[in-house]
Amino acid sequence: MNLKNMLSEKLKPLRVVNNNKFRFYRTLANDVQRWVCCTKTCNANIKYDVNGAICEQNTTHNHEPDDLQSMLRQNFLPQKVSNCVIEQLSDRPSKIIHFEISSTALNVLDSNDITVIRKNIHTALMNIYPKLSRDFPQLHATLPDVIIEIQTKNNEKWIFINDVQYNIVCCTTQMNLDFLNQCDSIFMDSTFSSCPFPFKQLFVIHGFKNSSYAPLFFYLLPNKCHNA
Numbered sequence: 771m772n773l774k775n776m777l778s779e780k781l782k783p784l785r786v787v788n789n790n791k792f793r794f795y796r797t798l799a800n801d802v803q804r805w806v807c808c809t810k811t812c813n814a815n816i817k818y819d820v821n822g823a824i825c826e827q828n829t830t831h832n833h834e835p836d837d838l839q840s841m842l843r844q845n846f847l848p849q850k851v852s853n854c855v856i857e858q859l860s861d862r863p864s865k866i867i868h869f870e871i872s873s874t875a876l877n878v879l880d881s882n883d884i885t886v887i888r889k890n891i892h893t894a895l896m897n898i899y900p901k902l903s904r905d906f907p908q909l910h911a912t913l914p915d916v917i918i919e920i921q922t923k924n925n926e927k928w929i930f931i932n933d934v935q936y937n938i939v940c941c942t943t944q945m946n947l948d949f950l951n952q953c954d955s956i957f958m959d960s961t962f963s964s965c966p967f968p969f970k971q972l973f974v975i976h977g978f979k980n981s982s983y984a985p986l987f988f989y990l991l992p993n994k995c996h997n998a
């Protein structure tokens with residue numbers, strides 16, 4: 771199996787086995803699922819048991835397999851990317867790509883394909899997240915309503931400081947605060963390149979415990995000064 775899953779033109783899930791696309795047909799006795807080849811005149815089919823393992827299959831096709839590169843390109847069109855990104859909001863694009871495509875299949879894609887896929891994932895993410903204002907007064911006014919809508923991967927609410935006087939925003943969670951209490955040391959670092967406008971600096975405090983670092987506090991600062 772090269773490409774693992776993909777979506778049809780109507781955004782229905784398809785399974786790809788040896789570069790042939792299978793669509794869900796129906797559920798049989800004992801919750802066995804029958805998937806059939808997407809080519810209507812072909813009798814190839816696969817049955818999956820309740821655990822998702824193949825329990826019976828006829829993979830003799832009466833046609834050539836699909837071209838993997840064009841399947842991969844199709845699967846990462848913006849509207850299809852949106853679907854997989856919603857499930858994996860907090861993952862990085864590279865992780866999403868590796869989750870969706872096996873390493874063998876990745877070799878089929880050229881660097882242009884990967885660039886397009888990354889852009890599509892980024893666009894899909896940007897369409898999901900609420901928009902923030904681009905000037906400080908409006909941003910501070912709308913921020914509480916935006917943050918209250920967002921939860922962490924563990925369904926935790928964000929705890930945040932919205933400092934209107936110094937144009938500083940700080941985010942953390944109760945779990946992070948509890949972790950900080952158990953840390954031996956803390957470390958701090960900042961970046962200018964991954965900071966959302968109009969802020970200029972993302973300053974992160976990491977906790978150190980059991981030989982591992984964890985980012986605990988995220989500060990958005992209005993300038994690049996050391997004393998910000």
Ligand SMILES: [Zn+2]
Pocket residue numbers: 790807808809812813814830831832833
């Ligand atoms: Zn077939």
